[in-house]
Amino acid sequence: MWHDVSLAMVHDNSHDLTVRQMTILLSIYLEPPPHTVRGLAAKLRVTKPVITRALDTMGIKGLVSRRRDERDRRNVVIQKTLEGSLYLEKIGDLIIEMARELPR
Amino acid sequence: MWHDVSLAMVHDNSHDLTVRQMTILLSIYLEPPPHTVRGLAAKLRVTKPVITRALDTMGIKGLVSRRRDERDRRNVVIQKTLEGSLYLEKIGDLIIEMARELPR
DNA sequence: TTTAATTGATACGGTTGCGAAACAAATCGG
DNA sequence: CCGATTTGTTTCGCAACCGTATCAATTAAA
Numbered sequence: 001m002w003h004d005v006s007l008a009m010v011h012d013n014s015h016d017l018t019v020r021q022m023t024i025l026l027s028i029y030l031e032p033p034p035h036t037v038r039g040l041a042a043k044l045r046v047t048k049p050v051i052t053r054a055l056d057t058m059g060i061k062g063l064v065s066r067r068r069d070e071r072d073r074r075n076v077v078i079q080k081t082l083e084g085s086l087y088l089e090k091i092g093d094l095i096i097e098m099a100r101e102l103p104r
Numbered sequence: 105m106w107h108d109v110s111l112a113m114v115h116d117n118s119h120d121l122t123v124r125q126m127t128i129l130l131s132i133y134l135e136p137p138p139h140t141v142r143g144l145a146a147k148l149r150v151t152k153p154v155i156t157r158a159l160d161t162m163g164i165k166g167l168v169s170r171r172r173d174e175r176d177r178r179n180v181v182i183q184k185t186l187e188g189s190l191y192l193e194k195i196g197d198l199i200i201e202m203a204r205e206l207p208r
Numbered sequence: 209t210t211t212a213a214t215t216g217a218t219a220c221g222g223t224t225g226c227g228a229a230a231c232a233a234a235t236c237g238g
Numbered sequence: 239c240c241g242a243t244t245t246g247t248t249t250c251g252c253a254a255c256c257g258t259a260t261c262a263a264t265t266a267a268a
Contacts, residue, residue: 002109002199003130010127010148018225019123023114026107037246044114047227052247057224074234074245095106122255141216151257156217161254178215178264 004098005091015061015087020046021054028064028078029088035078036069063087108202109195119165119191124150125158132168132182133192139182140173167191 017025023044028035037051044050055078058064063084069075121129127148132139141155148155159182162168167188173179 002195003127003134005106006123006127006130007148010124010150016123019110019120019126020114020225022123023107023110026110030107038244044111046114048246049227049248050225053225072235072245076246091106124255142214152216153218153257154255157255160217176215176265180216 001095001098001102004101005095008094008098009091015063017058020044020050021058024051024054025058025063025084025088029080029084033077033079034069036075037078040078058084105199105202105206108205109199112198112202113195119167121162124148124154125162128155128158129162129167129188129192133184133188137181137183138173140179141182144182162188 024040027040027043037048037055040051041048055064055066059066061083062081065079065081066076067079069077128144131144131147141152141159144155145152159168159170163170165187166185169183169185170180171183173181
């Protein structure tokens with residue numbers, strides 16, 4: 001199943017994200033907000049620039065957006081987007097479809 | 105579940121493969137041999153250099169090996185290795201473990 | 209045998225991601 | 239107010255990957 005889904009992702013190729021980027025995206029959309037750079041860095045155990053750069057590229061693709069936290073303006077809160085939701089929904093459907101076809 | 109497994113892969117970090125490389129590796133180990141460069145390129149719908157380069161890097165990591173086909177010496181057949189088998193087995197266990205913890 | 213086709217590898221220029229370090233802005237603590 | 243801390247970003251040099259085009263070796267075809 002992992003093979004089939006990965007293969008479909010390679011075929012799709014619309015947003016080709018790295019495993020790290022995909023993991024960041026899933027964290028943002030599946031775990032309860034708010035999400036910050038340092039929080040994601042800690043969860044994935046990577047450095048902060050990794051998060052910043054991933055947010056840059058995913059921001060250009062429209063998959064996430066950023067906003068300053070007005071209560072503590074050092075913080076940046078990461079927000080979901082419609083396009084990101086649609087993209088992950090598509091991947092979710094893909095996984096479900098592949099799982100359904102498993103030989104059980 | 106996809107999230108959890110990806111997160112574990114990022115944490116592990118022993119061989120950090122791209123999605124393409126992982127898909128190539130899974131194809132080699134899960135689909136019936138023989139595997140050739142052009143065959144994998146066709147299956148993944150990528151160009152041949154992509155396969156060659158992926159085999160280079162995965163070969164260095166010891167995950168696959170290559171051998172000339174003696175019947176048609178233009179061909180290269182890709183072979184599994186012990187280390188590659190162990191690596192994929194570890195990932196398989198990871199997936200099973202994560203799936204077991206699903207809320208059903 | 210000589211030409212054409214097939215197969216995998218390589219060269220090239222460009223893009224992207226990386227870790228470490230330095231940085232600017234904001235907040236905290238005395 | 240002023241130095242220390244926290245937070246996210248940027249810079250630097252470097253390595254890896256990409257697609258296109260080309261190459262060398264091998265086989266098939268004429």
